[in-house]
Amino acid sequence: xTFWDSFSSALRAIRANKLRSALTMLGVVIGVxxxxxxxxxxxxxxxxxxxxxEIMGSNRISVVPNxxxxxxxxxxxxxxxxxxxxxxxxxxxxxLVKNITGIVRRGATVKFGANNHRTNANGAHPSIQExxxxxxxxxxxxxxxxDEELMNKKAVLGWLVYEELFGGTQNALGAIxxxxxxxxxxVGVVDYKGGSGWMNPDDQVYVPLKTAQYRLTGQKDRFSYxxxxxxxxxLLPIVQSDVEAVLGKTRKSATGEELFRVFNQAxxxxxxxxxxxxxxxxxxxxxxxxxxxxxxxIMNIMxxxxxxxxxxxxxxxxxxxxxxxxxxxxxxxxxVMCIMxxxxxxxxxxxxxxxxxxxxxxxxxxxxxxxxLAFGFATIVGLFFGIYPAVRASRLQPIDxxxxx
Numbered sequence: 493x494t495f496w497d498s499f500s501s502a503l504r505a506i507r508a509n510k511l512r513s514a515l516t517m518l519g520v521v522i523g524v525x526x527x528x529x530x531x532x533x534x535x536x537x538x539x540x541x542x543x544x545x546e547i548m549g550s551n552r553i554s555v556v557p558n559x560x561x562x563x564x565x566x567x568x569x570x571x572x573x574x575x576x577x578x579x580x581x582x583x584x585x586x587x588l589v590k591n592i593t594g595i596v597r598r599g600a601t602v603k604f605g606a607n608n609h610r611t612n613a614n615g616a617h618p619s620i621q622e623x624x625x626x627x628x629x630x631x632x633x634x635x636x637x638x639d640e641e642l643m644n645k646k647a648v649l650g651w652l653v654y655e656e657l658f659g660g661t662q663n664a665l666g667a668i669x670x671x672x673x674x675x676x677x678x679v680g681v682v683d684y685k686g687g688s689g690w691m692n693p694d695d696q697v698y699v700p701l702k703t704a705q706y707r708l709t710g711q712k713d714r715f716s717y718x719x720x721x722x723x724x725x726x727l728l729p730i731v732q733s734d735v736e737a738v739l740g741k742t743r744k745s746a747t748g749e750e751l752f753r754v755f756n757q758a759x760x761x762x763x764x765x766x767x768x769x770x771x772x773x774x775x776x777x778x779x780x781x782x783x784x785x786x787x788x789x790i791m792n793i794m795x796x797x798x799x800x801x802x803x804x805x806x807x808x809x810x811x812x813x814x815x816x817x818x819x820x821x822x823x824x825x826x827x828v829m830c831i832m833x834x835x836x837x838x839x840x841x842x843x844x845x846x847x848x849x850x851x852x853x854x855x856x857x858x859x860x861x862x863x864x865l866a867f868g869f870a871t872i873v874g875l876f877f878g879i880y881p882a883v884r885a886s887r888l889q890p891i892d893x894x895x896x897x
Contacts, residue, residue, distance in 0.1 A: 502825035505797070506832075516793045517833035519786020520873065524837025524866040525844060526782055531772050531862035532845035536854040538768030543686075543855075551590075551725045552623060553732055553756045555718040555739065558749075573714040574752065578739060582720065586734045590723045593617035594715035596704045602653060602697055603670040609656035613671055613697045615704020623721045624693060625685075630654070632665045632680030640700035643707060647676040651684040652694040671697060674708060728756040780869065786833065787873035794826050794881035805888050819886035826878025827871060834870035838863055 506513045557574055579594050596615035601608055614620070621627050621634050635646040649657070649664065658664045664678045676699065685693045705712050722731040732754050743751045798805070805818060842858055849856035 499824055499828070501821050502828050505801075505825050506829060509797075512793060513829060516790055517786075517829050517836070519782060519789045520830050520833030520870050521786075521837040521840060523780065523783030523786050524834045524870050525841035526778075527780060527866040527869075528838060528841025528858070528862055529844040529848065530778070531859050532841070532857050533848050533852075533854070534768055534772035535857035535859050536845075536849050537771070537852075539857060540854045541768070551722040551728060551757065553589075553720050553722060553728065553735060553754060555720075555735065555752050555754050557717070558751050558753050574716075574718050574743075575714055578743070579715075579718055581738050581742075582718070582735055585738050586731060588723050588727050588731045588734065590721045591619040591622045592718065592720035593619050593623065594701065594718050595620075596701065596709050596711050597716040598672075598704075598709050598711075600672045600697065600708075602657060604657040604667060607657045609653055611650075611653050611695050611697055613699060613704065613708060615699055615701045615708065617701050620698060620719075623719055626682045626693065628683040630681040630683040631663070632678070634680055634698075635700050640702050643703045644700060645674065645676045645703055645707065646679045646700065647671065648680040648682060648698040649678060650682050650692075650694045650696040650698075652692065653697055654681045671699070672708065722756075725757070732756045783866075783869055783873050786870075787830075787877035790826055790829060790874060791877035791881060794822060794878055795884070797825070798822065798881050798885045801885075802888065805885055809888070815886035818888075819882045822882035822885045823875070823878045826882070827874040830870045830874025834867045837870070838867060841866070 555574060555578075574594065576594065579592055582589060582592055593616045598613050599610065600613035601610055602613075603609075617640065618634050618637055630651065632648075634648055635644070639646050647669065654660065654664055657669065658667070664681055667678045668675050669678055670676070682694075699708065720731075720735075722728050736750070736754050739752050739754075740750060745751055808818065809815075841863075845858060846856045
C-alpha cells in the first residue's frame with residue numbers, strides 16, 4: 493500500500509464521520525487560533541507602546557524630584573525641588589545634551605467661548621518642540637525665546653485641545669483663550685500625533701516657561717521636572733550617568749540619598765520589550781494547553797475508530813496488508829485532522845487578532861513565527877497522539893480481529 497493509498501484511505505475515513513471529525517479537530521482549531529491571536533495581540537500592544545514612546549520624543553531623558561525620599565522633612569523636600577541652577581549645571585557639564593528645558597506643569601481648565609476642556613498646562617522653553625518631537629504644526633508656529641523673556645501670554649495647543657475648543661476645523665490662530673481664567677493668545681496648533689493616556693501629547697497646552705512661572709502658576713524658582721534630548725540614542729546611558737553625577741553634587745539629602753530620579757527612553761524601551769516578550773510567552777503557553785487537550789481528544793477518537801474498524805483491519809491483514817501500512821493509514825488520519833484543524837485555526841486566529849486589535853485600538857500583528865510554531869506544534873500533536881492508536885491497530889492479529897464482535 494503506497495503513501496497516497498494510505499492518505500486517500502485516511503481522507504475517506506475522515507469524510508465518513510464528518511461531525512465526529514469536526515468535533516475532534518475543534519480542540520486543535522481553538523489551540524492554533526488562540527496561539528496566533530494571543531501572540532498577535534501581545535505584539536500589537538508592544539508596537540503601540542513603542543509608537544507612543546517615539547511620538548513623545550526621541551533620545552529623551554527626564555529628571556523628576558524623588559518626593560518619596562524627601563516626604564515629611566521640609567528642608568529635604570525643598571532641596572529635592574529641581575531648580576534653574578540644575579538646568580544650567582547640566583548645560584555646562586554635560587556636552588552630550590542637545591536640548592534641555594525645565595518644565596512647570598499644572599492641571600488647567602482651558603476655555604474658548606462656550607467650550608472648555610481640562611488638560612495640562614506646560615511652561616517650557618521653545619526647545620520643547622525638539623525634545624517632544626512636536627515640530628510638525630497643523631497651523632501657526634511655536635512661541636519664541638523673546639516671548640519667554642517678555643513673559644508674553646502665548647499658547648501652543650495640542651491637537652486634542654484644539655479639537656475640543658475649536659472643533660478641529662475653525663481657525664485658532666490669534667484667538668484668545670482662557671487658561672485658568674487668564675487670557676492667552678493662540679499662536680500655534682501641533683499636528684495630530686496619536687497618543688493616549690495621562691501623558692497624551694495631543695492633550696497638552698504649552699506656554700513660555702517664564703510666563704507659566706510668574707503669571708500662571710506662581711512657581712517662580714522651581715520646576716515640576718526637567719527634560720532633555722541627547723545627541724544620540726546610543727549615548728543615552730552615558731548622558732544619564734553624567735546627569736546623575738552632576739545633580740548628585742547638590743541634590744542629596746543629609747543621609748546621602750539622591751533626591752531626584754533620572755529616566756531615559758532606552759530603559760523604557762527595554763522594559764516594554766521585556767514585558768511584551770514575557771506576556772507573549774505566557775499567553776502562547778496558556779493557549780498551547782488547548783492544543784494538548786485537542787491532541788488528547790484526537791487520541792481518544794482514534795482509539796474509538798480502531799475499535800469500530802477492528803473487523804476491517806482483520807480483513808485487510810487477511811488479504812495481505814502489512815502492519816506498517818495499517819500503522820501509516822491510522823497515523824496519517826490523525827495527522828491530517830491536525831493539519832486541517834491547524835489551517836482552519838490559522839484563518840480564525842488571524843481574524844480574531846484583527847477583531848481584538850480593533851476593539852482595543854492596537855495595531856494587528858500577525859506574527860509569522862507564531863503561525864509556523866502553532867502549525868508545526870499542531871502537526872507534532874497529531875503525530876504524537878496518533879502513534880498509540882496506530883500502533884495498536886497495526887498489532888491486531890487477523891484471526892482475533894475477524895472474530896471481534
